[in-house]
Amino acid sequence: MIQHTQVAMITGAASGIGKAVAEKLAGQGYILHLLDLNATALAQLEAELATQSKVKIYVGDVSDATFVADVVAQIGSSGQGLDCAFNNAGMTSPAASIDELELDVWQQVLDVNLNSIFYCLKYQIQLMKQQGRGGSIVNTSSMLGLIATAHRAAYVATKHAVTGLTKAAALDGAEYNIRVNSIHPGYIETPLIAHLDRQALAAKHPIQRLGSSEEVANLVYFLLSKEASFVTGSQYVIDGGYSIQ
Numbered sequence: 001m002i003q004h005t006q007v008a009m010i011t012g013a014a015s016g017i018g019k020a021v022a023e024k025l026a027g028q029g030y031i032l033h034l035l036d037l038n039a040t041a042l043a044q045l046e047a048e049l050a051t052q053s054k055v056k057i058y059v060g061d062v063s064d065a066t067f068v069a070d071v072v073a074q075i076g077s078s079g080q081g082l083d084c085a086f087n088n089a090g091m092t093s094p095a096a097s098i099d100e101l102e103l104d105v106w107q108q109v110l111d112v113n114l115n116s117i118f119y120c121l122k123y124q125i126q127l128m129k130q131q132g133r134g135g136s137i138v139n140t141s142s143m144l145g146l147i148a149t150a151h152r153a154a155y156v157a158t159k160h161a162v163t164g165l166t167k168a169a170a171l172d173g174a175e176y177n178i179r180v181n182s183i184h185p186g187y188i189e190t191p192l193i194a195h196l197d198r199q200a201l202a203a204k205h206p207i208q209r210l211g212s213s214e215e216v217a218n219l220v221y222f223l224l225s226k227e228a229s230f231v232t233g234s235q236y237v238i239d240g241g242y243s244i245q
């Protein structure tokens with residue numbers, strides 16, 4: 001059977017883990033639809049990848065359902081459809097004990113880390129069902145979507161919710177051969193954790209270092225590919241052993 005070129009949508013593509021996944025998939029010839037808030041960094045990535053792959057960028061906020069719906073509609077009418085999605089954009093929550101966590105911060109973290117993933121899943125699965133050729137979706141949770149840490153209630157709650165949302169979506173997609181899995185990174189060397197004490201964090205991982213975005217990209221690439229054709233609703237921990245202690 002002749003396979004068509006794979007088409008992928010990636011959110012939070014301009015930096016860190018999302019960027020590494022975009023680079024990995026571009027190297028494998030995927031057609032890419034890349035979303036991010038950061039217009040400058042996204043345009044730079046588009047220029048970097050243009051020699052290897054067909055890339056389209058969309059600047060906007062994935063916690064805005066209208067933006068996500070519009071991007072997926074554009075992908076649907078592009079003629080090539082959608083095979084894979086990496087729903088990855090997210091933010092940290094500022095350190096605060098739960099009794100001191102501000103209501104507007106709580107709401108913002110919910111919107112960016114959780115509601116955005118629901119919007120992506122809703123419209124991606126709609127399109128994949130219409131196409132009738134299956135699909136594979138990976139959502140970025142965190143090891144903090146399986147265990148907790150102090151003073152990060154909004155982050156921990158949203159990442160646990162992504163774990164559950166992924167399982168629910170996997171069941172809804174299964175009969176259409178749409179697979180949905182979540183990844184659960186430990187601390188990964190990206191701008192997201194630039195404000196933290198990285199040496200102290202490294203020591204908490206049994207492997208004694210932080211992970212790299214490229215290591216996470218290798219896992220995401222596997223889950224998106226046909227090599228993972230019997231994997232759905234699963235939680236893939238990639239944390240150098242942090243969460244087994």
Ligand SMILES: NC(=O)c1ccc[n+]([C@@H]2O[C@H](COP(=O)([O-])OP(=O)(O)OC[C@H]3O[C@@H](n4cnc5c(N)ncnc54)[C@H](O)[C@@H]3O)[C@@H](O)[C@H]2O)c1
Pocket residue numbers: 011012013014015016017018035036037038060061062063088089090091092112140141142143184185186187188189190191192193
């Ligand atoms: N770095 C880590 O240690 C770590 C660990 C576990 C999980 N994660 C998760 O990995 C994901 C990616 O994080 P990263 O470390 O690559 O961070 P990063 O800051 O390097 O990249 C995140 C990207 O998402 C974009 N973004 C943020 N909010 C957005 C929005 N509302 N709409 C569109 N784009 C938005 C940012 O502009 C940025 O380009 C996040 O969901 C994060 O929670 C990261």
